[in-house]
Amino acid sequence: MLDLTPKEVSARSALTINPAKTCQPVGAMYAALGVYKCMPHSHGSQGCCSFHRMYLTRHFKDPAIASSSSFTEGASVFGGGSNLKTSAKNIFDIYKPDIIAVHTTCLSETIGDDLNAYIQDTEIPDGKYIVHTNTPSYVGSHITGFSNMICGFINYLSKSTGTKNGKLAVMPGFVNPGDMREMKRMLGLMGVDFTMLPDTSGVMDAPMTGNYDMYPKGGTKIEEIVDLGNCDLTLALGDLTSEEPASVLKRKCGVDYKTLPLPIGVEATDNFIMALSQFSKNEVVYDLEEERGQLVDIMLDAHHYFYNKSVAIYGDPDTVLGIASFVLEVGMIPKYLVTGTPGVAFEKKAQALFDKFGVEGCTAKASGDLFELHQWIKNEKVDLLIGGTHGKHIARAEDIPLVRAGFPIIDRYVHSYMPLVGYKGGMRLAELILNALMDRQDRDCNEEDFEMVM
């Protein structure tokens, strides 16, 4: 397994090996699936759309619908204007969405297709919408694309009427439907009136009923996106993902925003709950206090299994930082933090976490790849890996347990239904980590050391 990876780390200036990111459009497609009756549309060759649908379907084990402008060589030379017009007509005719959310690709970006002009030229049926965002694959990552698509919805739709609606706009970050559900539950418990954009719960975790519905019940409603402009405040969760759309809403409609890390672990969830309390002017409800107490109870009960265990965490920037902060809270050492998504902010935030908990010898890298992470591990081993499916080869090669968390997880089931966020998410993460470490202890120990009680 990964036998060709040398231990010695050599500098690479051009080649990426085993990436820890993918391209913008797939993130844009995921964001658009979180809008009710929305057809995500990929403006490029049909392979892009096909790959993204494949990936999202494999992660969520649910249909990921999307259409494509199906560029041919001609469209690539003469521009994709007529492909977009034909697409819009066919999509509204056949699939009957309320809104089409177009994102671009490296192809349409390189030829310089002017989507604003194309959409203005496109016939849009009454009461229907087309919005777009630019998602050149050669900038940023799928996280950037996710963020850009939310900006696209806001840019086209959100309006300030001058009368505030008393609601909190919530940008959940690039997380699973299970996380969005948990956030919504906490918002509900705290009595906050809110709109979440996007909201893939009820879409990418839609129930089995025996009747397929192309547009399941979930997703943010168009009128809610319009009304975002009247919200009292935006709460942008996962600042590296959600700050940009929050600032777009601020610029366009004057809605102030507050950024917070993803509510993963105790402190980040505390901050989330306190922000909700400040917003709703409601005291924190006992249900949440009880859950918090349960999580801390678990952390104390099992602290000796966590303590000083080293872990490598890879994946999307906000998710990696969130999990890192939780593992620090339970006394583990986040030795390596890697995201493929570019941006120095990730490294700075990681360093701030290391400093806060006084851990030494930890490394964080943005624009990193899993090949280099593997080389680091070969030089200095860790006790645990946390991240998506693509780390499983390293886990096997180095015989390190792997806890799957984040995106994409294409080799396991159920994960997308379950939260990492909130105190409940903390309990789940604690259980996943403990099971991985303790199963390993059970497997590796001498027979005479095999414990009945642990």
Add this chain to the structure above:
Amino acid sequence: MNSREKLLDKYSARVYKNRKDHIIEITEEPKEISANTRAIPGIMTNRGCCYAGCKGVVLAPLKDVAIIVHGPIGCSFYTWGTRRHKAKGDANTKNFLEYCFSTDMQESDIVFGGEKKLRQSIKEVVELFNPASVMICSTCPVGLIGDDIHAIAAESEELYGIKVLAFSCEGYKGVSQSGGHHIANNGLIKHVIGTGDRATTKYSINILGEYNIGGDGWEISRILKRIGYDIVSVMTGDGSYEELKSAHVADLNVVQCHRSINYIAEMLKIKYGTDWIKVNFIGMKSTIQSLRDMAKFFGDEELINRTEEVIADEMGSIEEDIDYYKGKLKGKTAALFVGGSRAHHYQILLKDLGVSTVLAGYEFAHRDDYEGRDVIPSIKEDADSKNIESITVKPVDNKFKVYLTPERYEELKDQIPLNEYKGMMVDMEKGSIVTDDLNHFETEELLKLLKPDIFLSGIKDKYVAQKNGVLSRQLHSYDYSGPYAGFKGAVNFARDITMGIYTPAWGYVKAPWKRQPTLEGTMGGAV
């Protein structure tokens, strides 16, 4: 109205005009189908792109090749470990299948050109891994900005002394994956096949268009080796650059997936004289037929007898299992939508199990995959197909050899599918529907109209069918099961379909309160 008419009736005039020739009902008379034409923008096609066909399908399984995807990160990421073409390395063969190499082009590379980054990437891959060969696959923006990947390949080949090939397989070329297969075929025949000189023994063959999904190629090879065949190369499942170099020395090519590799089969025939026959190792009857056809080609009594022995033994070992599953599956109906030749191949296996096919279609086929190769001369070239280079090859004097005497050739050509493929439709029953480039809307509608028990397709529509209450299994990835080829594979397939149909979970789809009233009480005033 029949099912076809009911379906088409729902389209607007313009879409109707396009789609009507892609959907046909099988009748006594042979019919022409429209295929390998552009997908309609906005219609949710299942098709991928040229890059997917070239890199993803044909080249990716070559285990000893470091394939650098030149472009932004996505395209390399999506073809990293996602197609289940299994491979094993050994002491002499490096296996790069666990690795994903990309130039991860950034905005500045798009503006100022990506050649420098590609050169440096090749240098880094060679220094780190010293692979047998490096192949470069370009993605959409590369063709647009005009990076000369072929010049860089030639220059690198000289610099590093290893084979470096470039494939201009930008996603916008052609109308589907099919263009990419062709581009990959051209590159391999031009630059790889014919450069080796492996010695052969009796009954030497290449297996073409077998990608070892779920280990199919290994299962096929196991049977063929039992019989005594010398497998020179497999294209390209668990294949290698090293092995491929000597593919021209084989006496016979057997073609499993017609669409993706028929170009190489044809060019090997012209260049080196090697005959090919169409085989199908999916299904028991078709596996037996293919083995007998191969034996007949070599015409050696020892081989023919050995073939029958192996068939009898293999059949004997699965009989009991197959009878059990037949009992479970008899009378069921299936719909298939796959690429390559699978929509054809699996019909034969399903029939073996008592399951009839009511709908079948290909994602990226040409007319010959449906109607047989006889129609090739009458296929009109359009602008899209002209954009994919068609190369002309000539016989190579010192390497050209023909196994069959002209007399024997004449005798055999009516008995076995010698350099011939009759297509899918000839094996289909009257009244069944054929749909080319089946799309999301048609999938939903046809599932409602035809009500198959099993829908065999890919990941994008799997859950659409399943959520509608129809069992759906992926025929691209076998839902991470397999192998499905050969005799033992047939049992695996039958088992997987059976467990899908009979899983108790189907019984819980409707909640009890949706089936019966839950509120109980007495009427007011009753005593």
